[in-house]
Amino acid sequence: MTRLLESDIDVIERQLQTYEELFIRQTGHTMEAIARKAAGISGKVKRRKAGVVPVTSGLGVISGFSRTVGAILHHCQVETLVTEETDVAGLQQAYLSGCGMAFLADDKVCAAFGIGQKAHSDNGEATGRGYAAALVEAMKTRGIDPAGEAILIIGAGPVGQAAAGYIAEQKASPVICDLDVDKAARLAAGLEDAVFLSAPAPLREYRYLIDASTSPDLIKEEDVTEETIVAAPGMPCGATEEAGRKATVIHNPLELGIITMYFDCMKQLEE
Ligand SMILES: NC(=O)c1ccc[n+]([C@@H]2O[C@H](COP(=O)([O-])OP(=O)(O)OC[C@H]3O[C@@H](n4cnc5c(N)ncnc54)[C@H](O)[C@@H]3O)[C@@H](O)[C@H]2O)c1
Known part of the structure; x- marks a missing residue:
């Protein structure tokens, strides 16, 4: 923490x-x-x-x-x-x-x-589930059904684990990435339809992301489009200010x- x-x-x-x-x-x-x-x-x-x-x-x-x-x-x-x-x-x-x-x-x-x-x-755990729910509802508000959508989760600590669990419950597909590949693999193995990636993930390939890492400024302007939605509980925020001006970045510290x-x-x- x-x-x-x-x-x-x-x-x-x-x-x-x-x-x-x-x-x-x-x-x-x-x-x-x-x-x-x-x-x-x-x-x-x-x-x-x-x-x-x-x-x-x-x-x-x-x-x-x-x-x-x-x-x-x-x-x-x-x-x-x-x-x-x-x-x-x-x-x-x-x-x-x-x-x-x-x-x-x-x-x-x-x-x-x-x-x-x-x-x-x-x-x-509450933060992971809360941010995952915020991402899912932001998708639905834009007319996107989360079922089957790939959602990149960066960081497999307690926040990332809880977020991944919520995403799997919504029948979306968690893609889990951590600097610690074993940690990401263990989390993915316990969830339906989940896969793991070793870091760094190809951020640009994902439209929906949850940044539950501790790395600042991981997600840059060139990694996102106007359609990208990032739920970013990480402290400090994992998305740069420029990325936040282009994409939807949901972030609050508490x-x-x-x-x-x-x-x-x-x-x-x-x-
Ligand atoms: N906004 C809020 O209300 C709130 C609440 C709780 C925690 N947080 C923040 O959420 C983040 C996650 O919390 P946690 O307790 O799960 O932390 P944690 O340190 O247990 O886990 C973070 C994970 O991210 C991984 N990681 C770090 N940099 C990475 C990178 N560049 N690429 C891939 N993986 C990377 C680490 O290996 C680690 O497994 C922290 O920044 C924490 O401060 C925010």
Whole structure:
């Protein structure tokens, strides 16, 4: 997991509504609607209050992180408490304040947990599924049936694995590429209709891409056309600004992953 920098997140709260409008133009749906698809929720759910608990262990609190997570959840009309207390005392404050789930992150894990009921959502998995759902819905919004379409997935870590799983569920064909060929091959072997490639992938041959790698500026202007759709959770963004001006590049550093974690937990709490 890459540790976010203060500069990755400092504008999120201020720009949430503007980013939501861009996201709707790109995918045809709100981030909440995509997160619900990624989590497999179709009907109504009674929202639960969420606690966001700052954690001081390891490298410590990223300034503004908990407040930003709270703002993202609040954007989806979730009653949210960012605890004044940190760590175990913060978790206790969330519990005593009636929160149904808690969001916590340290240097290794960013996850949401049910309080009082079993539920868990890992940020890597939620981000992979959320971005894959965003790509699939962006395709459908443009009249493209994802079934049978080749979708290049760059990076076979937790985010790429979850994205590949969602893509396979949609009956599209994941093409998995990683600098570590064995890792890509293992992931492809476990999924229907999946194939693997060794890096670098011939990017120009693909119209639909998910960049779940850690490499910046991997996808350049000459690799894309106006029809290309890139779902790019990677931090920093795997597509250059020039590529983003030509193609549709769906990228945000935190928002969709956090919203998908919330609805992933909600689904488990409803079951
Ligand atoms: N936007 C968000 O909300 C969000 C949330 C979680 C993670 N992320 C980001 O998503 C990315 C993936 O996360 P992860 O936990 O799966 O990371 P990871 O480090 O476990 O996996 C990344 C994989 O990409 C591969 N890779 C790196 N450069 C490559 C290249 N040029 N070509 C092919 N493969 C390459 C690596 O070998 C590795 O297997 C990271 O950049 C992470 O910071 C973003």
